[in-house]
Amino acid sequence: MFDLVCVTHRGLCADDLPRRVGELCRGGISRIILREKDLSEAEYEALARQVLDAGGDKVVLHHFPQVCQRLGVSRLHLSLGELEAYPALRAQVKLLGVSIHAPEEAIRAQALGADYVTAGHVFATDCKKGLPGRGLDFLRAVCSAVDIPVYAIGGIGPDNLADVARTGAAGACLMSGLMTCPHPAQTVRELRERLP
Numbered sequence: 001m002f003d004l005v006c007v008t009h010r011g012l013c014a015d016d017l018p019r020r021v022g023e024l025c026r027g028g029i030s031r032i033i034l035r036e037k038d039l040s041e042a043e044y045e046a047l048a049r050q051v052l053d054a055g056g057d058k059v060v061l062h063h064f065p066q067v068c069q070r071l072g073v074s075r076l077h078l079s080l081g082e083l084e085a086y087p088a089l090r091a092q093v094k095l096l097g098v099s100i101h102a103p104e105e106a107i108r109a110q111a112l113g114a115d116y117v118t119a120g121h122v123f124a125t126d127c128k129k130g131l132p133g134r135g136l137d138f139l140r141a142v143c144s145a146v147d148i149p150v151y152a153i154g155g156i157g158p159d160n161l162a163d164v165a166r167t168g169a170a171g172a173c174l175m176s177g178l179m180t181c182p183h184p185a186q187t188v189r190e191l192r193e194r195l196p
Contacts, residue, residue, distance in 0.1 A: 002165050002169075002170070002171055002172070002195050003030035003031065003149075003151065003170055003171025003172075004028075004029055004030050004171060004172060004174065004188060004191055004192065005029070005030055005031045005032070005033060005118075005151055005171055005172065005173040005174070006021075006024050006029050006031070006032045006033070006173070006174060006175070006178045006179075007033045007035050007153065007173050007174070007175045008021070008032065008033065008034050008035055008036060008051075008175070008179065009035070009036075009175050009176070009179050010036055010047075010179075011038075012175070012176055012179035012180055013179045013180075014179075014180060014182075017047070017050075017051065018047075018050040018051050018053065018054040018055075019054065020178075020179070020184055021051050021054040021055040021059070022054035022055065023183075023184040023185045024055075024178060024184045024185065024188055025054070025055050025056070025058055026185045027184060027185030027186065027187065027188030027189055028185075028188050028189065028192065029058065029178075029188050030058070030171060031058050031059075031060060032051070032055045032058050032059045032060065033060045033062055033077050033097070033118075033173070034047070034048055034051050034059055034060065034061055034062055035062040035063075035077070036062070037062075037063070041064050041066065041067060044063075044064055044067060045064070045067045045070065045071070048061055048067055048071060048073075049071065052071065052073065057075075059073070059075070060075040060076065060077050060095065060097060061073050061075060061076055061077070062076075062077045062078075063077075063078065063079075063082070065086075065089050065092055065093070068092070068093060069092065073093075074093045074094040074095065075093060075094065075095040076089065076092075076093045076095070076096055076097070077096075077097040077098070077099070077118075078096070078097070078098055078099070079098070079099050080098050080099065080100055080105050080108060080109055083096075083098055083109065083112050083114070084108070084112065087112055087113075090112060090113035090114075095115050095116075096113060096114050096115050097114065097115065097116050097117065097118060097151075098112075098114040098116075098117050098118075099117070099118050099120075099153075100117045100118070100119055100142070101119070101120065101121075101134075102142075103138075103141045103142050103144075103145035103146075104145075105117075106119065106142045106145050106146045106150065107145050107146060109146075109148075110146045110147065110148050114148060115148060115149075116148055116149040116150070116151060116170070117142070117146065117148065117149075117150055117151070118150075118151045118152075118153045118173055119138070119139055119142040119150050119151070119152060119153065119169075120134070120152065120153035120154035120173075121133055121134060121153060121154025121155060122134060122135065122136065122138065122139050122152045122153065122154045122155060122156060122164065123135075123154055123155025123156060123160060124154075124155050125154045125155035125176075126176065127154070127175070133154060133155055134154075136163060136164070136167055139152050139164065139167045139169055140167045140168060143167060143168035143169055144168070149170030149171065150168075150169050150170055151169060151170060151171045151172060151173050152164045152167070152169045152171070152172045152173065153172070153173035154173075156172045156173065156174055157174065157177050158177075158190070158191060158194050161191060161194045161195065162194055162195060162196050165195050165196055166196060174191075
């Protein structure tokens with residue numbers, strides 16, 4: 001099954017983020033990556049507690065391995081640079097995701113024990129203003145380079161989701177559409193209907 005992954009951005013969220021996470025889970029979201037880069041570790045931990053209450057084991061924590069340890073969460077997402085600097089982090093969690101931006105980076109992440117990679121940015125996105133997307137051929141190249149699941153990220157929405165699904169990617173990450181939509185559970189169900 002093609003996975004739909006929400007990457008959070010509470011600054012875009014029109015309502016309470018933990019409540020939205022709960023609604024996304026009710027709609028059938030596959031996974032939630034709690035990615036709030038502007039927070040201190042203590043602030044992130046406080047938010048993570050609330051989001052974990054709402055999303056349970058669908059929630060993957062981001063960047064703070066110590067928060068994983070303190071909260072008893074065995075799911076962590078890192079940049080490739082973080083994993084290369086601290087390869088022992090692999091042994092501390094059961095599910096490890098890594099952000100990559102080239103096929104050779106995906107190969108390095110897999111060699112370090114990543115369970116999945118997010119590959120992007122595939123299409124133009126406000127998160128990377130002014131930078132053109134790397135495109136579907138880039139995504140296909142990443143999928144061909146590794147044996148672990150590849151999740152597309154960057155500018156993905158209802159109009160291009162089916163194209164992403166046809167590349168061999170295991171899933172797609174969405175941020176702004178899932179943070180701003182008025183009916184999160186319904187939006188997830190409608191996205192699934194777009195899949196081939």
